[in-house]
Every structure is written in structure tokens, then in C-alpha cells.
Amino acid sequence: MNKYRSHNCSELTENDSGKIVSLSGWLHRKRDHGNLLFIDLRDHFGLTQCVIENKNKFFPILEKLRPESVLTVKGKVSKREKGTENLDLMTGKIELIIDSVQILSESNELPMPVFGEQNYPEDIRLKYRFLDLRREEMHKNIILRSKVISFIRSEMLKLGFLEYQTPILTSSSPEGARDFLVPSRLNPGKFYALPQAPQQFKQLVMVAGFDKYFQIAPCFRDEDARADRSPGEFYQLDIEMSFVEQEDVFKVIESLMVNVFKQFSSKKIIETTFPKIPFKETMLKYGTDKPDLRNPLVISDITKVFNNEDVKFDIFKKMVKSGSKVRCIITKNTKDKPRSFFDNIDKWAKDQGASGLAYFTFEKSEKISGKGPVGKFFGEKSLKEIMKICNAEIGDSIFLCCGKEQEVEKILSIARNKIANDLHLINENQFAFCWIIDYPMYEVDEKTKAIKFSHNPFSMPQGDIDKLDLSNPLKIKAYQYDIVCNGVELSSGAIRNHLPDLMYKLFSIAGYNKKKVEEKFSGMLNALSYGAPPHGGIAPGIDRIVMLLADEKNIREVTLFPMNQNAEDLMMKAPSEVDTEQLKELSIKTDIKKN
Numbered sequence: 037m038n039k040y041r042s043h044n045c046s047e048l049t050e051n052d053s054g055k056i057v058s059l060s061g062w063l064h065r066k067r068d069h070g071n072l073l074f075i076d077l078r079d080h081f082g083l084t085q086c087v088i089e090n091k092n093k094f095f096p097i098l099e100k101l102r103p104e105s106v107l108t109v110k111g112k113v114s115k116r117e118k119g120t121e122n123l124d125l126m127t128g129k130i131e132l133i134i135d136s137v138q139i140l141s142e143s144n145e146l147p148m149p150v151f152g153e154q155n156y157p158e159d160i161r162l163k164y165r166f167l168d169l170r171r172e173e174m175h176k177n178i179i180l181r182s183k184v185i186s187f188i189r190s191e192m193l194k195l196g197f198l199e200y201q202t203p204i205l206t207s208s209s210p211e212g213a214r215d216f217l218v219p220s221r222l223n224p225g226k227f228y229a230l231p232q233a234p235q236q237f238k239q240l241v242m243v244a245g246f247d248k249y250f251q252i253a254p255c256f257r258d259e260d261a262r263a264d265r266s267p268g269e270f271y272q273l274d275i276e277m278s279f280v281e282q283e284d285v286f287k288v289i290e291s292l293m294v295n296v297f298k299q300f301s302s303k304k305i306i307e308t309t310f311p312k313i314p315f316k317e318t319m320l321k322y323g324t325d326k327p328d329l330r331n332p333l334v335i336s337d338i339t340k341v342f343n344n345e346d347v348k349f350d351i352f353k354k355m356v357k358s359g360s361k362v363r364c365i366i367t368k369n370t371k372d373k374p375r376s377f378f379d380n381i382d383k384w385a386k387d388q389g390a391s392g393l394a395y396f397t398f399e400k401s402e403k404i405s406g407k408g409p410v411g412k413f414f415g416e417k418s419l420k421e422i423m424k425i426c427n428a429e430i431g432d433s434i435f436l437c438c439g440k441e442q443e444v445e446k447i448l449s450i451a452r453n454k455i456a457n458d459l460h461l462i463n464e465n466q467f468a469f470c471w472i473i474d475y476p477m478y479e480v481d482e483k484t485k486a487i488k489f490s491h492n493p494f495s496m497p498q499g500d501i502d503k504l505d506l507s508n509p510l511k512i513k514a515y516q517y518d519i520v521c522n523g524v525e526l527s528s529g530a531i532r533n534h535l536p537d538l539m540y541k542l543f544s545i546a547g548y549n550k551k552k553v554e555e556k557f558s559g560m561l562n563a564l565s566y567g568a569p570p571h572g573g574i575a576p577g578i579d580r581i582v583m584l585l586a587d588e589k590n591i592r593e594v595t596l597f598p599m600n601q602n603a604e605d606l607m608m609k610a611p612s613e614v615d616t617e618q619l620k621e622l623s624i625k626t627d628i629k630k631n
Contacts, residue, residue, distance in 0.1 A: 040108055040140075046082025046126045052113045059084055059132065060108040060140065062170065063101060065151045073098055075134075077109060080175075084127045086111070088134040097137060104143040104150055104167070111135040158592075163606040165597055177594045180300065181582045185252055187299055188273055188578075191292055197248040197275070202237035204230060204254070207559075214258035216268075224623035230256035233575060235494075236560050238276040239532055242571040243563045249276045252578065258603075263590045264524055264580055267603040270591075272527070273581075276573035282515050282531055285572050286310070286471060289519060293576075297467055300585045306330070306468045310519070314474040323363075323449030328523030329468035331456040335448050336426040337363050338436075346415025352394075352438045363444050364426065364436045365452055367459065371397050371407075371431040377458070378408065381435060384454060390437065390447040397433040398423060404430070453523070467584070469521045474498070477512040478545065489546050491516045494539075494560075495530040496570075501538060509545045519576065521584055529574025536564050 040060040048057065061079035068074075073095060075086045086109055088095050101107070111134040122128035147163075148156045150170045161168045168174055189199070208215045208229040215229040231237075233255045241249045253274040261267040277284065294308050306329070318325050321334050341347060342356040352362055370377075378395045385393040396408030404419045405411060414422070428434065435451065437444050456462050477497050479490035487509055495514040497504060504512070515531035533539050539561065543553045554561060582594040592598040599605050619626065 044081040045077055045079040045084045048084060048113055048127050048130050048132070050115055050129050053115045053130065055113045056110070056135075057113055057132065058108060058110045059086070061106070062150075063098075063103050063105045063107060063143075065103060066098070066101075068099065075109075077107075077132075078170075082126055084130075084132055085116075085122070085125075086132040086134050088137075092134065094134065094137040097139065098134075101139065102143045102145065104146060104170070105139065106141040106143075108138040108140060109134050109136070158600060159606060162592075162598065162600055165607050169596070174593070177582070177586045177588065178596055180586055181578075181594055181596075184296065184300060184582055184585065185578060187296060188292070189252070191295055192250045192273075192275075195248075195288055195291070197250040198246070199251055200241055200246070200249050201251060202231070202234040202241075202253065202274075206231050206237070216256045216258055219622040219624055221622055232257050233272065234274050238274055238573060239494075239560065239571065240563055242276055242278045243534075243566070243568045247278050249573075250274060253575070261599075261601040261603070264583065266579060266591050266595060266598055267601065268599050271578040272575040273578055274573070274575045275529075276571060278569040278571045280531070280570070280572050282473070282517065282572065285517075285529060285531075285574055286312075289574060289576070290469075293469060293519075293521075296581065297585065301467070303465050303467050306466050310469040310471050312471045312473050315472055315476065316474070318472055319445055320363075323445040323447075323452065325472045325518060326520050326523055326525045327470065328453065328462070329470055330462045330466050330522060331452060332461055333365050333367070333452045333456050335363050335365055335452065337361060338422050338425055339363075341418050341421050341425070344415070344418045344421070347413065347418050348415075349394075349410060349413035352436075355438050359440075360438050361441045361444050362436060362438045363448055364422075364434050365448060365455060366426045366428045367433045367435070367455060368429075369431050370433040370459075371399065373433070378433070381451070381455060381458070385437075385447060385451060388447060388450065390443075391439070393435040393437055393447075393451060395433060395435045398428055398430050400430045408433075410436075467521055469519065472518040472520060473516075474513045475516040476510065477514040477542070478509045480510070486547060487545060492528065492530050493543065493546070494533055496533045496572075497538075497542065501535070506541060506545060515572070517574075519574065524580055524584060526580050527574050527576040529572065531570070531572035534564055534568040534570055536561050539564075 040058070042057045043059060045059055045061050059077055061077045064076040064078040064083060066073060066075055071090045073088050075098060076083050077086050088098055109132065111132045113130050114133050116129055116131055146167065148160050148167060150167055153171060153173055169178060205218060205228040213232055215232065218228040218230065220226045220228060234251065234253050238249055251274045253272055254269055255272055256269050259267065290308070290310055294305060297305055311329070315325060318327055320337060323335055339356055339362045342349070342353050342362055347353065356362060382392045382395065394410045396406035396411030398419065399405055399407045404416050406414050406419060422428065422434065426434070435455070437448055475491045477490065478487050481488050491514065495516045498513045498515055516528065517530065518528050519526045533542065540550055540553060579591045579594060583591050586594050588594055597605065597607065604610070
């Protein structure tokens with residue numbers, strides 16, 4: 037028998053009553069009842085209540101022992117008395133009567149408790165992450181992550197994919213974020229880059245004649261932290277397929293996501309065939325290309341109404357004449373809401389940096405009118421027109437915003453979520469997936485007014501390639517797509533441009549001459565010139581998938597050893613300085629200016 041344990045701490049049941057067993061684990065917590073000391077012993081699997089009498093010679097040792105010390109206990113399994121069972125525990129109907137104790141490792145005074153789920157400052161949690169991970173919720177999240185990754189691997193194999201590993205040390209690439217650079221000792225003055233994504237390599241796997249590739253790939257980007265983005269590194273399910281169209285990628289991902297989310301959550305998936313929303317439509321209806329479709333509120337454009345003579349809202353009318361847009365959100369049957377509800381939304385919008393949100397409620401006595409601060413500025417004809425555009429009814433209310441299109445989209449996008457939360461409209465027990473499609477290939481840079489790629493420069497443009505009208509690039513749409521769940525972007529993907537001649541033409545529109553394209557992308561262009569299949573793919577973020585399944589708001593809650601928002605590992609004290617000899621060997625001299 038193993039000298040540390042005969043069973044784990046979640047294994048013993050009433051059927052084991054009377055058995056002499058040994059358990060090992062951490063001292064989770066103690067309860068001293070004078071003549072009896074109760075100990076909850078915890079390991080990876082669960083908890084077992086252990087009891088020792090004060091006449092036992094080990095009683096004084098356990099009485100003084102600090103929480104989180106590691107010990108082995110031996111004794112007899114006993115059925116708990118009726119009324120003392122804890123049915124929340126798998127072992128809740130028994131307890132272990134301690135006969136002997138061996139202390140394996142004593143704990144220092146804890147900087148943060150493991151028992152309980154109190155919120156502690158992030159810097160303490162990250163500095164002592166090994167303690168933080170002992171807490172029940174964190175432990176569950178990391179186990180969930182492991183199971184999700186294993187399940188995804190098995191599903192990908194079932195779908196006919198094979199896993200290949202791509203290099204970690206590679207060349208710098210223009211992925212959109214800063215690279216992490218690694219100096220080369222054997223090539224002084226030159227640097228490798230850690231991959232922001234295996235994008236070029238996975239395309240080369242297709243060019244090399246493999247049909248379906250996947251990898252649980254580490255990616256490295258020197259970018260700022262967000263709630264749904266780790267600084268430094270993250271993992272993604274990297275996928276690429278040969279001889280496919282956009283719909284083929286969608287089928288694979290929908291099948292995978294439905295199976296994963298059904299396996300690991302009891303929440304309902306609203307639609308198992310995910311809605312496809314064109315980019316232009318999502319920006320109009322939701323103000324974002326990451327819409328939360330659990331939210332029933334929709335944005336409508338009512339700019340044209342402000343050309344009507346019976347609209348006397350002069351501030352908005354002047355702005356519309358100079359090119360501004362007026363968009364609005366309708367809230368259903370909110371006529372009985374107090375004035376404070378509307379004023380709070382208006383104040384909140386001002387706190388976000390907007391000029392506020394005008395509002396009124398549609399009401400009718402002899403005729404339709406607007407009740408509220410700006411309702412009096414609208415005649416019945418225009419009110420009816422607004423109601424028709426927005427599918428509004430008497431008793432509904434409207435929040436209006438006027439400004440430049442992008443500014444209006446931004447504020448109404450977050451206002452839509454704010455209002456829905458205040459009205460409790462979002463069902464937290466649902467997953468709402470969607471595809472965002474038909475991204476424009478190009479856009480105009482606001483500062484330089486030059487045409488630039490809007491999303492992914494290596495995507496295939498839509499339409500007949502032989503008849504592609506390059507004279508009007510802003511009308512060209514690309515086979516680019518995002519998958520979104522509950523307002524969280526899980527991934528971007530695309531059907532790739534596998535034609536070098538077309539690539540030169542598309543890059544020239546964005547200001548890249550042939551020489552510059554060849555300098556930046558020589559490896560990829562060279563490979564594509566030797567016969568490349570049509571191919572496409574996507575790379576859903578593992579961290580974000582697990583975050584949704586664990587119902588967490590921050591990605592650090594589902595990551596083993598994350599960095600803080602300043603990209604520091606407080607536990608291992610990274611990044612750190614290195615000695616001069618190491619720098620010399622790498623031909624590096626630092627030039628840090630003191631403040």
C-alpha cells in the first residue's frame with residue numbers, strides 16, 4: 037500500500053465504515069470543540085472531515101498546526117451521526133477517527149486564506165498564486181481548462197484533423213501587436229521573435245500538402261492587458277483547412293463549439309446553427325462587431341426623420357445637416373419607469389464621455405405625443421415615422437444620440453448593454469453565438485485619409501477574382517469572419533489569398549509596392565508561387581472559451597500563472613535584469629535612460 041494514502045479525500049463513503057485507512061492532504065481548517073478537534077483534510081479530489089480526541093497524543097500537535105500544513109492521518113472510518121451529515125460533500129456521511137498523524141510539511145503564516153472564497157487584491161493573489169490555486173473555485177477552473185483542452189483535441193481528431201507543432205522561435209511578423217524578441221547568440225545583432233500566432237506556418241502546412249491542421253498553440257504578443265486578454269501570452273485552437281470555402285469552416289467550428297459548450301455547461305445554446313450577420317448590419321443594429329445577442333435591444337437609424345418640418349429639435353437638426361447621424365434604442369413598455377431611471381442613463385452616458393442620451397416616452401391621449409424632456413420637439417407625423425422605423429408602440433421609450441457615425445456606434449453599443457442590464461433583460465443561462473461576416477477589405481485611415489486594410493491583408497476578396505473591380509476598393513468585401521459568443525470575440529478567421537499576383541494588386545491599393553511586399557513576406561510569397569491550394573481557417577481563443585464556460589469575467593481566473601496588468605509575473609519576479617556577461621555573450625548593450 038502507498039505509504040501516504042490508501043484513499044483520496046473524496047473517496048470514502050458509508051460502505052467504508054469500520055475500515056482502517058490513511059489519507060494525506062492539506063489542513064484546510066480546524067474547529068476546536070474542547071475535548072474534540074475537527075479537521076477538514078483537503079487534497080486535489082475533495083475534503084474529508086477528520087476527528088481527534090484530546091486524550092490522543094497527537095492532539096496538541098494538531099491543535100498548534102497552522103492551516104495549509106501537509107499531513108498524513110491514519111484511523112478508522114466512522115458513519116456520522118444523523119443530523120451532522122454534510123450532503124454538499126461527497127464524503128459528507130462519514131468522518132475519519134484519527135489514530136495517528138505524520139506532519140509532512142509545516143506551513144508558514146498565510147498571506148491570504150485558502151478556506152473561503154473572499155476577494156483579495158490581485159497583487160497578493162498573483163504573488164502567492166500557488167496558494168490562490170488551492171482555493172476551490174480556482175482549482176475547479178484550472179481542472180475545467182484541462183478537460184476542455186482534452187475534449188477539444190479528441191473532437192478535432194474525430195473531425196479528421198491532425199495536430200502539428202509549429203516553431204516557437206521564428207522571424208518578426210506584422211500581426212498587429214508588438215513582438216517579443218529573442219537575441220541570437222550565434223548570429224550577433226539578429227533576433228528571433230516569439231510567434232504572435234502560427235499564421236504563416238499553418239498556411240505553409242497547407243501549401244506542403246497536408247489537408248487539415250490543428251494545434252493548441254501558444255501565442256505571444258506584447259500588448260496591454262484587458263479583462264478578456266492576457267498580457268504576454270495566451271493559447272488558441274489554431275485551425276487551417278485545404279480546399280474549403282467559408283461555409284466549410286463554419287460547419288466545423290459550429291459542430292465543435294456546440295459539442296464543447298454542451299459538454300461543459302448546462303446553459304442553453306440559443307441557436308446551434310449560428311446566425312450570420314454582415315459587418316455593416318451589426319454596426320448599425322448593435323454598434324459593435326462583438327454583439328451580445330442575449331440582449332434583445334436593437335439600435336435604429338432615424339437620421340432622415342430630422343429633415344421633417346415638424347421636428348423642432350434644432351441642436352440635432354443642425355448636426356444632421358453637417359453630416360451627423362441620429363440613432364436610437366427603444367425600450368419596450370417602460371412608460372411606468374420613474375424619471376430617475378431615464379436620468380441615470382443620461383448621466384451615465386455623460387460619464388462615458390458622450391454628450392448624454394436624449395429620451396422620451398411615446399404616449400397617446402387624443403394624439404400621439406412624446407412625454408419627456410425632448411418629446412415636445414417632435415410632431416405626431418415624425419413620432420409615427422420613428423415608431424414605424426423602430427417597431428415601437430405606445431408606452432415604449434426611446435433613447436437618442438447624435439454625432440459622428442463611429443462616436444454614435446460606440447456610445448450606443450455600451451448603452452445597449454447598460455440599459456439591458458438595468459432592465460434585467462439578459463438571460464445569464466444562455467449562450468448566444470453568431471458569425472460576423474462580409475468585412476470590408478479596406479477602410480480610410482482617419483488621420484492620413486489613405487486607404488488601408490481594415491482587417492486581415494491576407495484574406496481572399498469576395499466575388500469573381502477575374503472581374504474584381506479594384507478601382508473602387510472601399511466596396512470590396514473580404515472572406516473574413518469573426519465568431520462571437522455573449523459579446524466576447526472568440527476568434528477571427530479568413531479564407532486566405534493563395535494567389536501571389538492578386539496579393540501584389542491588393543497590397544498596391546494599400547500603398548505597398550512590389551519590392552516592399554517581397555521584403556516583408558518573401559517566405560510566404562515564395563511558397564505560394566509553387567502551387568498552393570485554396571485554404572482557410574480560424575483560431576478560437578482557449579482562454580476565452582474556458583472563461584465563458586467557467587462563467588468568469590476575467591481571463592486571469594482561468595489561467596494557471598498569469599501576469600498582472602503591467603505584464604509582470606509577481607510570483608517569479610519576471611521580467612528581471614540579467615548580468616552583464618549574459619548580455620555580452622548575446623552582443624547586447626542596454627541604454628536605459630534614468631528619469
